[in-house]
Amino acid sequence: MLLYYLDLAGVAVFAASGVLAARDRELDLFGVIIVATLTAIGGGTLRDLLLGHHPIFWIVDNWYLITIVASALATVAYLALRPPPGMLFLVADACGLALFAMSGAKLALEAGLSPLIAVIMGTMTGVVGGMLRDVITARVPLVLQKEIYATAAMAGILVYLVLDALGVPETPAFTTGVAVVITLRIIAIRWGLNLPSLPHRRPK
Amino acid sequence: MLLYYLDLAGVAVFAASGVLAARDRELDLFGVIIVATLTAIGGGTLRDLLLGHHPIFWIVDNWYLITIVASALATVAYLALRPPPGMLFLVADACGLALFAMSGAKLALEAGLSPLIAVIMGTMTGVVGGMLRDVITARVPLVLQKEIYATAAMAGILVYLVLDALGVPETPAFTTGVAVVITLRIIAIRWGLNLPSLPHRRPK
Amino acid sequence: MLLYYLDLAGVAVFAASGVLAARDRELDLFGVIIVATLTAIGGGTLRDLLLGHHPIFWIVDNWYLITIVASALATVAYLALRPPPGMLFLVADACGLALFAMSGAKLALEAGLSPLIAVIMGTMTGVVGGMLRDVITARVPLVLQKEIYATAAMAGILVYLVLDALGVPETPAFTTGVAVVITLRIIAIRWGLNLPSLPHRRPK
Numbered sequence: 001m002l003l004y005y006l007d008l009a010g011v012a013v014f015a016a017s018g019v020l021a022a023r024d025r026e027l028d029l030f031g032v033i034i035v036a037t038l039t040a041i042g043g044g045t046l047r048d049l050l051l052g053h054h055p056i057f058w059i060v061d062n063w064y065l066i067t068i069v070a071s072a073l074a075t076v077a078y079l080a081l082r083p084p085p086g087m088l089f090l091v092a093d094a095c096g097l098a099l100f101a102m103s104g105a106k107l108a109l110e111a112g113l114s115p116l117i118a119v120i121m122g123t124m125t126g127v128v129g130g131m132l133r134d135v136i137t138a139r140v141p142l143v144l145q146k147e148i149y150a151t152a153a154m155a156g157i158l159v160y161l162v163l164d165a166l167g168v169p170e171t172p173a174f175t176t177g178v179a180v181v182i183t184l185r186i187i188a189i190r191w192g193l194n195l196p197s198l199p200h201r202r203p204k
Numbered sequence: 205m206l207l208y209y210l211d212l213a214g215v216a217v218f219a220a221s222g223v224l225a226a227r228d229r230e231l232d233l234f235g236v237i238i239v240a241t242l243t244a245i246g247g248g249t250l251r252d253l254l255l256g257h258h259p260i261f262w263i264v265d266n267w268y269l270i271t272i273v274a275s276a277l278a279t280v281a282y283l284a285l286r287p288p289p290g291m292l293f294l295v296a297d298a299c300g301l302a303l304f305a306m307s308g309a310k311l312a313l314e315a316g317l318s319p320l321i322a323v324i325m326g327t328m329t330g331v332v333g334g335m336l337r338d339v340i341t342a343r344v345p346l347v348l349q350k351e352i353y354a355t356a357a358m359a360g361i362l363v364y365l366v367l368d369a370l371g372v373p374e375t376p377a378f379t380t381g382v383a384v385v386i387t388l389r390i391i392a393i394r395w396g397l398n399l400p401s402l403p404h405r406r407p408k
Numbered sequence: 409m410l411l412y413y414l415d416l417a418g419v420a421v422f423a424a425s426g427v428l429a430a431r432d433r434e435l436d437l438f439g440v441i442i443v444a445t446l447t448a449i450g451g452g453t454l455r456d457l458l459l460g461h462h463p464i465f466w467i468v469d470n471w472y473l474i475t476i477v478a479s480a481l482a483t484v485a486y487l488a489l490r491p492p493p494g495m496l497f498l499v500a501d502a503c504g505l506a507l508f509a510m511s512g513a514k515l516a517l518e519a520g521l522s523p524l525i526a527v528i529m530g531t532m533t534g535v536v537g538g539m540l541r542d543v544i545t546a547r548v549p550l551v552l553q554k555e556i557y558a559t560a561a562m563a564g565i566l567v568y569l570v571l572d573a574l575g576v577p578e579t580p581a582f583t584t585g586v587a588v589v590i591t592l593r594i595i596a597i598r599w600g601l602n603l604p605s606l607p608h609r610r611p612k
Contacts, residue, residue: 030355034347045254050453052462054256062320116470143442151438234559238551249458258460266524 002171003103006178007044007057010099011064012071014129015040017092019075020084021137029076035136036072037065042129043100047121051111090189093130093142094152098181101126101153102160102174109164119157126153126181148188156181206375207307210382211248211261214303215268216275218333219244221296223279224288225341233280239340240276241269246333247304251325255315294393297334297346298356302385305330305357306364306378313368323361330357330385352392360385410579411511414586415452415465418507419472420479422537423448425500427483428492429545437484443544444480445473450537451508455529459519498597501538501550502560506589509534509561510568510582517572527565534561534589556596564589 018039022032041058048056058064078084104125108118127143127150134141143149160177164170222243226236245262252260262268282288308329312322331347331354338345347353364381368374426447430440449466456464466472486492512533516526535551535558542549551557568585572578 031347034354049253049457050464050467052464056254056256059254059317059321059325062318065320065324113467114470116473117467120473121467143439150442235551238558253457260458260460263458263521263525263529266522269524269528 003106006099007103008063008067010096011040012067013092014096015068015071016075017089017096018133019072020089021133021139023079025137032076033069033072035133037068039129039133040068042132043125046128047104047107047125094182094185097126097153098156098178101157101181102177105157105160115161118161119154122157123150123153148184152181152184152188155184207310210303211307212267212271214300215244216271217296218300219272219275220279221293221300222337223276224293225337225343227283229341236280237273237276239337241272243333243337244272246336247329250332251308251311251329298386298389301330301357302360302382305361305385306381309361309364319365322365323358326361327354327357352388356385356388356392359388411514414507415511416471416475418504419448420475421500422504423476423479424483425497425504426541427480428497429541429547431487433545440484441477441480443541445476447537447541448476450540451533454536455512455515455533502590502593505534505561506564506586509565509589510585513565513568523569526569527562530565531558531561556592560589560592560596563592
């Protein structure tokens with residue numbers, strides 16, 4: 001039940017991040033809503049397809065699509081009134097990443113899969129929507145940039161898995177995982193934290 | 205039965221549009237057939253995957269692939285003889301969009317899903333093949349351009365759903381929906397009709 | 409059983425080819441492992457999804473992911489010590505293509521599908537991982553270049569299907585198919601073999 005509302009929240013913030021990414025791309029209102037929708041449902045759809053989990057979450061529950069359109073229109077209205085605060089896009093993206101990473105991991109665990117798969121599944125669920133958004137709006141995908149991104153999702157999922165294994169109840173374990181991802185992303189953005197690059201020689 | 209032949213027709217025109225999009229991209233005959241195939245089966249494959257509808261339509265019925273290869277080769281032969289009329293690509297694309305949008309909507313209805321999902325599913329089925337084609341051949345996707353595109357698919361699907369709800373028999377309802385999409389696309393191309401863009405401030 | 413080890417080998421060489429493609433793209437170690445993973449599991453995942461073959465191969469068997477990470481780290485370590493031999497990337501890619509093309513064809517046959525679908529399915533399984541790798545690392549996909557590529561996969565699959573139909577036992581038939589693909593790819597790379605391009609007129 002909690003998961004359901006957090007999932008709707010994830011869908012709403014990813015939809016908003018899609019609108020923010022699309023706003024200077026000369027799309028019509030419709031194109032903007034399409035980008036918002038793909039961003040919002042991309043990760044969860046891949047998760048359900050890979051787990052063979054039919055029907056796909058948004059196909060039988062109209063609240064997901066209604067939330068996406070409402071969130072997208074609200075963001076469009078907001079942008080018509082005033083320019084967005086500088087970090088808004090990155091914060092919306094961080095919240096979506098955190099909520100989806102955790103829900104992907106939780107679903108994998110509930111399907112009886114190994115912790116390794118829960119980490120992979122959660123990370124995929126978290127990053128795929130944003131990756132689609134960035135490819136469609138011709139940005140360098142956040143996930144491929146040098147800042148900690150997928151690693152933040154993984155760290156949060158690991159914290160959640162460990163708390164769960166220690167017997168901590170679902171709600172605080174899940175919420176702590178979400179908080180870890182958001183905190184790591186904000187630290188990474190603020191102080192430019194990143195993992196070491198792959199060493200390579202430039203061609204001479 | 206009618207649907208089956210219309211589906212084959214959709215596959216044939218989308219295959220042709222794939223060849224037309226690929227023709228000045230220095231691909232070999234094989235690459236051209238791959239682009240034609242992805243364009244022709246992309247939307248329907250996603251539709252079947254999302255609906256959990258196995259086996260996927262082209263996997264158990266070889267006529268789809270045979271139609272695609274025949275249509276692609278005929279288009280290649282035609283192009284070898286004379287340059288294509290200017291609008292051919294856009295008209296082939298409009299017909300493919302119309303046929304696939306309607307068949308996606310019809311399958312969703314038959315699976316007992318809500319009209320909202322029928323609209324989404326139909327629109328996706330219609331636009332995804334062309335989107336793959338445009339991404340692979342490095343064009344700006346038609347669906348993201350300012351002209352009415354996905355909106356045309358949606359309008360046709362809505363007309364079909366309303367006629368269906370009013371008790372109009374399947375065949376005329378379906379055909380009217382197809383005609384609405386094609387007409388709207390041709391009007392949009394001819395007179396440059398489009399939806400309003402998202403307002404945005406340019407950075408100063 | 410043989411197929412299982414060959415599948416792991418395919419995953420390992422495709423993971424290595426992903427690292428080689430990613431090495432001058434300024435990715436962190438994590439991004440490199442993501443590219444390696446997508447390259448290694450992309451084709452097989454699409455194969456399983458299209459065949460409705462759940463659970464997906466890497467979801468219930470952790471050895472696939474372990475092999476990918478081990479192969480990726482070994483390649484990274486190797487690259488840190490010395491520059492790779494010039495052809496290494498193309499050879500790793502040719503081996504992955506061969507192994508996956510054949511395993512995709514074999515699975516389709518075992519699912520009782522037609523030889524035509526076995527060819528399509530095998531070719532897809534072989535080319536999709538490398539295509540994802542090339543798109544993500546912003547290269548022109550090998551499959552769309554003029555050299556024989558998908559055709560090599562198809563030729564190997566055809567040889568395998570013919571040997572199988574003639575009653576040749578599984579292991580030599582499969583291995584011969586793999587050898588045909590690798591040989592054709594190496595000949596194509598070495599002597600620049602290619603299929604004729606689609607004729608087209610340049611705009612004047």
